[in-house]
Amino acid sequence: MAGLELLSDQGYRLDGRKATELRKFQARMGVFAQADGSAYLEQGNTKALAVVYGPHEVRGARSRIRHDRAVINCQYSMATFSTAERKRRPHGDRKSTEMSLHLKQTFEAAVMTQLYPRSQIDIYVKILQSDGGNYSVCVNAATLAVIDAGIPMRDYVCACTVGFVDETPLADLCYAEEGGGVSSLALALLPRGGQIALLQMDARLHQDHLEALIEAAMTACKGVSKVLDQVVRQHLQEASVPSAE
Amino acid sequence: MSPMKLCVPGDKLCSTVDCIPGTGVYLRHGCIYSSLTGYVLKKNEGEELPVISVVRETETQLLPDVGAIVTCKVTSINPGSTPLKDRFRGTIRKEDVRATEKDKVETYKSFRPGDIVLAKVISLGDVQSNYLLTTAENELGVVVAHSEAGAQMVPISWCEMQCPQTHGKEFRKVARVQPEFLQA
Numbered sequence: 001m002a003g004l005e006l007l008s009d010q011g012y013r014l015d016g017r018k019a020t021e022l023r024k025f026q027a028r029m030g031v032f033a034q035a036d037g038s039a040y041l042e043q044g045n046t047k048a049l050a051v052v053y054g055p056h057e058v059r060g061a062r063s064r065i066r067h068d069r070a071v072i073n074c075q076y077s078m079a080t081f082s083t084a085e086r087k088r089r090p091h092g093d094r095k096s097t098e099m100s101l102h103l104k105q106t107f108e109a110a111v112m113t114q115l116y117p118r119s120q121i122d123i124y125v126k127i128l129q130s131d132g133g134n135y136s137v138c139v140n141a142a143t144l145a146v147i148d149a150g151i152p153m154r155d156y157v158c159a160c161t162v163g164f165v166d167e168t169p170l171a172d173l174c175y176a177e178e179g180g181g182v183s184s185l186a187l188a189l190l191p192r193g194g195q196i197a198l199l200q201m202d203a204r205l206h207q208d209h210l211e212a213l214i215e216a217a218m219t220a221c222k223g224v225s226k227v228l229d230q231v232v233r234q235h236l237q238e239a240s241v242p243s244a245e
Numbered sequence: 246m247s248p249m250k251l252c253v254p255g256d257k258l259c260s261t262v263d264c265i266p267g268t269g270v271y272l273r274h275g276c277i278y279s280s281l282t283g284y285v286l287k288k289n290e291g292e293e294l295p296v297i298s299v300v301r302e303t304e305t306q307l308l309p310d311v312g313a314i315v316t317c318k319v320t321s322i323n324p325g326s327t328p329l330k331d332r333f334r335g336t337i338r339k340e341d342v343r344a345t346e347k348d349k350v351e352t353y354k355s356f357r358p359g360d361i362v363l364a365k366v367i368s369l370g371d372v373q374s375n376y377l378l379t380t381a382e383n384e385l386g387v388v389v390a391h392s393e394a395g396a397q398m399v400p401i402s403w404c405e406m407q408c409p410q411t412h413g414k415e416f417r418k419v420a421r422v423q424p425e426f427l428q429a
Contacts, residue, residue, distance in 0.1 A: 067369075154278070232282055
């Protein structure tokens, strides 16, 4: 696309951010009283809603029961109005199934499932507005929702999508950047221990750049973890103030 | 009340040298980390080291464990074992209804659908089956039951309950209420 400079000479991106800058972050926990845990998250223009139920008895297929740990059931879906063109099939298509599987794998690494044998934890995430970095925003929203539900986790799970343009890693890609021929990599990290829960990329990248890109992703995730931490602590303070009276 | 320390999942609390891990925490490489969002609580329980745990304002879902006393509702009875439908499924086998005369138990004279029963978990069961419960103790059995007329019945003995309206007696395996729960 002529004229679309993903990274200008002065180091500014399409939306005016610097290469390592994250988008504006806004989050709220406990948005639904009826669910065990819920959270709403906005990263720039991408908006996601995550709801957690559980741990409860395994419903549906009895064959899914694991005698030693809980089963995590994730469902990712996009609202029909979330993209520029109305989405015909919000869930059940290949991409949503793959995304649900990735979310499941990510949270199985962080949630202490061995404390709840023979039970099930449901995590439902819905994208209300999609502007790039869908997976990362889902993971961040789901982390807040799981914390809100009081399900024990080893650590936060923070995710970020990074891309490589002109020898520079760009953190927290938006939709225009994702589509503009950028090799994008999504990373989900447990920040305290520096452990990677999920790393996903399906683009072409020279192996010399991989190290730098992963480093940039980890730095961005640690930045996300600081913001999530602030949100959680603030929510905890707000929740405890009325009971202290 | 002194302000308690807030913590989030992943926060390092202390090392195993200083404290024993309690609930809401986990061990990694000889250090104790928090696994919940809440307040840190250190308690001295008479052992050498204090027990450190993380508590929340609202308790999360607990799973029944072996030896836990649970309150359950009867939803169906069949000869043999049938799962009871509730938040967690459990089964009381015929031989676990009573401690004495196990082979002479008639399920219809012990429980009816709709009864609220106090039972004990004896096993988590294997892959296919549910929690195994027992009422084979004096303190376990039917706590609340409604008669065929619909009124709540009053226990008369360990095996009978009476309806206050029709004065009809019905058979149940009644739980002996602990003295502290009886109203004067």
